[in-house]
Each structure stands twice: as structure tokens, then as C-alpha cells.
Amino acid sequence: MVSPRPAVSALPAYRPGRNPADLAREIGVPRAVKLASNEVAFPPLPAVVAAISQVAGETNRYPDNAAGVLVGALAQRYGVDVAQVATGCGAVTLLQQVAQAYVEPGTSLAYAWRSFEMYPLLAQVAGAGSRQVPLVAGTDGGTADTHDLDGLLAAVDDSTRVLLVCNPNNPTGTAVRRAELSAFLDAVPDHVLVVLDEAYREFVTDPDVPDGVELMRGRPNVAVLRTFSKAWGLAGLRVGYLLAEDPGVAEAVRKTHVPFSVSMVAQAAAVAALASEEEVRARVAEVTAERDRLTAELRRRGQAVADSQANFVWLPLGERTAEVAAALESRAVITRPFAGEGLRVTVGTPEEDDLFLAAFDEVAAGVPAGR
Structure with a gap:
């Protein structure tokens, strides 16, 4: 058997x-x-429906494996080079690609807990270690709901390859602020890739919650993960993207990409959504x-x-x-x-x-x- x-x-x-x-x-x-x-x-969005209709008659063909038009639109929007962008079948798949690219048996992932429930599964599938750092109370007398960045730093050792920071955090909705996150990123060892998982970035209203893309700049071990599933309304089409300061990080993530996994329809819809900002x-x-x-x-x-x-x-x-x-x-x-x-x-x-x-x-x- x-x-x-x-x-x-x-x-x-x-x-x-x-x-x-x-x-x-x-x-x-x-x-x-x-x-x-x-x-x-x-x-x-109306533009998304129109874009889907336009490409529906072409779905007998494979999509552009490189998602060139979408990657170009994302690069222009964020002021990065196309080599710094990787797309995937939703942010979850990109997380899996990161794990495949950077962790293996004998290495480990670290992240806050409770956080996005896929994080421990990524380590488990890769055969890697999983270091969970408990949340702490974000307010005096409150319940544990906020990242303990000092605790995450303390969890880093020679085996750590990836740190995942969900900001805002899923499921608690809390977010870490600019000064503490900047100090944290500066303190993370160079051999550790920090992925700022910002699936909910568009809903942030607190001006002191930083845009991860800005914090990424000048830090080659930082990447930012985002999705079209939430604010952009494309949950049913599955398309996400990763931006990396070091093009080598984006390249490694692209190498673990399942060919043609971002469909033609998803690519067209995402480009139309970006144009409807x-x-x-x-x-x-x-x-x-x-x-x-x-x-x-x-x-x-x-x-x-x-x-x-x-x-x-x-x-x-x-x-x-x-x-x-x-x-x-x-x-x-x-x-x-x-x-x-x-x-x-x-x-x-x-x-x-x-x-x-x-x-x-x-x-x-x-x-x-x-x-």
C-alpha cells in the first residue's frame, strides 16, 4: 500500500x-x-467584468506564464523593477513558494501565533522547524492580540531562514507601528528573509501603521506579500504578488512557481482592478x-x-x-x-x-x- x-x-x-x-x-x-x-x-468591479468577458474567448490558450502585463503594472504602481515582482495563485501559494525556496529540513520558519493558520502548515510540509511566538496584549489589561517583535527576534537562531510578519494580523486585526517595525527589521540578521504579509494593507487607516513597501526599500532581506483577493474583490480568481528589494528573492520565488497557475482570466482581472484604484x-x-x-x-x-x-x-x-x-x-x-x-x-x-x-x-x- x-x-x-x-x-x-x-x-x-x-x-x-x-x-x-x-x-x-x-x-x-x-x-x-x-x-x-x-x-x-x-x-x-465593472472594469473587471469587462476584462473577463474580453479574454473569455481566448481561454483555449495557455496564459502568459510570466504574467508580463500584470507584473509591469505592479512594477509601475510601486516604483520597482519588474525583476523585483513575483506573482502567484493567491498569496497563500506565494507563501508556499517562499517556503519551497528558502526552508528545508534542519532550518526553521518563525512567526507570531495566533496568526494566519497556513504558517505552521508551510513549515510542516517542508519538513522544517516551526517557531511560534505568542502574541502579547496590545493594550494594558487586554488580551493577547498583537505581535511581540522582541520575542520574534529572540526566536531567531542559526536555523532560521524566514520570519513571517502578518501586518495587520489575521485573525486579530491588530497592527504594529512604524518605529517598532523599522527597528525590528534593522535588527533581523541578514541571513533571514522577512516576509511582511500585508493581505489587508488597503484597509489600514492608522497613519502610524507603515506601508511595508516603503520599509522594504534599502533592506535586501525584506519582501512584501499582497493579494487581490480582499480589497480588490478577486477572491474567486486567485492572484497575489510578492515584491522584493533584492531581485534574487523574487527570482527564487518565481523558480518555485507552478507553471500557468495564474490564469489568463485572473491576470486580465487584476490589471483591470489596478486601473480602477x-x-x-x-x-x-x-x-x-x-x-x-x-x-x-x-x-x-x-x-x-x-x-x-x-x-x-x-x-x-x-x-x-x-x-x-x-x-x-x-x-x-x-x-x-x-x-x-x-x-x-x-x-x-x-x-x-x-x-x-x-x-x-x-x-x-x-x-x-x-x-
């Missing part, structure tokens, strides 16, 4: 957000609300305004919601998390629980968020106020 590698056998299955149509059928309601996957609620900014402004309203409503209900810089909010419910999430699902609202820790709630439309708040009110009697 054939068997996979032990490391693969031990992998937990990735758990995507539940399909709302399936839940609605299960509990016998016309509609369920999904606030679990950090998607934007807006329909695709003004409209995207307007949509993001609506999301962040709704985020502030949702945060205020939850705080009014006694919940300790940290200031989020992403398109979701974090409820530190501790041991009640799974129970609350199940109770919300029974009321046709899907959120993302992290058992024993907290609940991540995507910012939806005002109507969707009001449905969530109403459902939360029904179960809140058993939910302790946030610490």
Missing part, C-alpha cells in the same frame, strides 16, 4: 468558510449570512466606516474589541468561542471561530452586520464581557 510522507499524513485539513447556501438548507431558512472569509461584499479606494472607505460602526456596536455591548486595521473584527471570547459560533450558525450567521481563543467576524454590508448583531444579542446572555 502506498503512503504519503508522515508530515503530510499529519496535516490538518484547511478549513474554509462554510457555504451559506448549505447552512440555509440545513437549518431551513431562506438565507444565511457569511461573515467568515474576509471577502468584500461588493460585486466585481479610485473606485476600489471608495469601496474600502465604506468598509472601514462600517468596521468602525461594528466595533462601536460590539463595544457598546461590553465586548473588548481591539482597533482593527483589517476588514474584520476580533472578539476574544476564550472558552465560549465555539459555543457562540455554533449559536450564531443556528441563527443563520457564519463567523470564523478559533476554538478557545476568539471569533473573527468579517465586516459585511450594514444589513449583514445588523443581522449578526441581532443574532449576537440573542446569545450574548451567556457570553462574558470582554476582558
Whole structure:
């Protein structure tokens, strides 16, 4: 009998957000609300729909493996050379490419925890070590929700090859500020690649949360990872990109790229989205305004919601998390629980968020106020 590698056998299955149509059928309601996957609620941009229609008749051909037009547009937008850009089938695949390029048995990845749930899986698949540095409280008396950059530095040793910094952090929504992140990057040894995972950068409203691309400049061991899945509304098409100060880093990531994995449709849609940046900014402004309203409503209900810089909010419910999430699902609202820790709630439309708040009110009697 054939068997996979032990490391693969031990992998937990990735758990995507539940399909709302399936839940609605299960509990016998016309509609369920999904606030679990950090998607934007807006329909695709008009220019994206037009671009998809235009290339649909060409999909009998392979896409441009180098994604030349998209890479050129990204290079122009960020003021970098095309050699500093790598594209991939979503930011998750680019993370996998980074792991394939830089870690192996005997080396290690380091990252904060809790953070993006794919990080430990990257190390496990590569057969590398995994150094998890617990989050710390971002406010006096608060729950652990913020990167401990000093702890991350202390975790670096001769085996460390990659440091992953999710900023803003998924799932807590918190972000580290410019001065501390700059000092951290200056202190990281030259042999360690720092990947600033900025999937939610477009939703940042705090001016003291730095743009990783600016911090990348002049630091050859720093790269920035971003995605079109969130603010740009292309979650269903899967396209992300990495920018590296050292073109050699981008080249190494491109070498582990699965050929043709960024489809023709995804490339055309991403280029069209970049050309629609003004409209995207307007949509993001609506999301962040709704985020502030949702945060205020939850705080009014006694919940300790940290200031989020992403398109979701974090409820530190501790041991009640799974129970609350199940109770919300029974009321046709899907959120993302992290058992024993907290609940991540995507910012939806005002109507969707009001449905969530109403459902939360029904179960809140058993939910302790946030610490």
C-alpha cells in the first residue's frame, strides 16, 4: 500500500468558510449570512467584468506564464523593477513558494501565533522547524492580540531562514507601528528573509501603521506579500504578488512557481482592478466606516474589541468561542471561530452586520464581557 510522507499524513485539513447556501438548507431558512472569509461584499468591479468577458474567448490558450502585463503594472504602481515582482495563485501559494525556496529540513520558519493558520502548515510540509511566538496584549489589561517583535527576534537562531510578519494580523486585526517595525527589521540578521504579509494593507487607516513597501526599500532581506483577493474583490480568481528589494528573492520565488497557475482570466482581472484604484479606494472607505460602526456596536455591548486595521473584527471570547459560533450558525450567521481563543467576524454590508448583531444579542446572555 502506498503512503504519503508522515508530515503530510499529519496535516490538518484547511478549513474554509462554510457555504451559506448549505447552512440555509440545513437549518431551513431562506438565507444565511457569511461573515467568515474576509471577502468584500461588493460585486466585481465593472472594469473587471469587462476584462473577463474580453479574454473569455481566448481561454483555449495557455496564459502568459510570466504574467508580463500584470507584473509591469505592479512594477509601475510601486516604483520597482519588474525583476523585483513575483506573482502567484493567491498569496497563500506565494507563501508556499517562499517556503519551497528558502526552508528545508534542519532550518526553521518563525512567526507570531495566533496568526494566519497556513504558517505552521508551510513549515510542516517542508519538513522544517516551526517557531511560534505568542502574541502579547496590545493594550494594558487586554488580551493577547498583537505581535511581540522582541520575542520574534529572540526566536531567531542559526536555523532560521524566514520570519513571517502578518501586518495587520489575521485573525486579530491588530497592527504594529512604524518605529517598532523599522527597528525590528534593522535588527533581523541578514541571513533571514522577512516576509511582511500585508493581505489587508488597503484597509489600514492608522497613519502610524507603515506601508511595508516603503520599509522594504534599502533592506535586501525584506519582501512584501499582497493579494487581490480582499480589497480588490478577486477572491474567486486567485492572484497575489510578492515584491522584493533584492531581485534574487523574487527570482527564487518565481523558480518555485507552478507553471500557468495564474490564469489568463485572473491576470486580465487584476490589471483591470489596478486601473480602477479610485473606485476600489471608495469601496474600502465604506468598509472601514462600517468596521468602525461594528466595533462601536460590539463595544457598546461590553465586548473588548481591539482597533482593527483589517476588514474584520476580533472578539476574544476564550472558552465560549465555539459555543457562540455554533449559536450564531443556528441563527443563520457564519463567523470564523478559533476554538478557545476568539471569533473573527468579517465586516459585511450594514444589513449583514445588523443581522449578526441581532443574532449576537440573542446569545450574548451567556457570553462574558470582554476582558
